[in-house]
Amino acid sequence: MKDEPLDERSLSKLRWRCRRGLLENDLFIERFFARHESGLTVSQARGLGTLMDLADNDLLDLLLRRREPGDDTMTIEARQVLELLRGAAPSPQHSG
DSSP: OOOOBOOHHHHHHHHHHTOOSSHHHHHHHHHHHHHHGGGOBHHHHHHHHHHHTSOHHHHHHHHTTSSOOOTTTOOHHHHHHHHHHHTTOOOOOOOO
């Protein structure tokens, strides 16, 4: 079964749900949406929703690869989205 593209209303709700309390998480999420928003699918939205259920610090640990997801707590969809989020890593700031 082909995964359906995410409709505009669902995308808007998802973006709202992805607002986080930690700036670092928001940076990853904003870059993720900038790169992948136009092609997001329903299953990717489910995976992102699973990640958004995590506490901010737990999410940041996953994004920064301080830890890997546990086999019992993370769906395949969430793992795939996590890899996309990790690929949207903020570039380091250079002080001049």
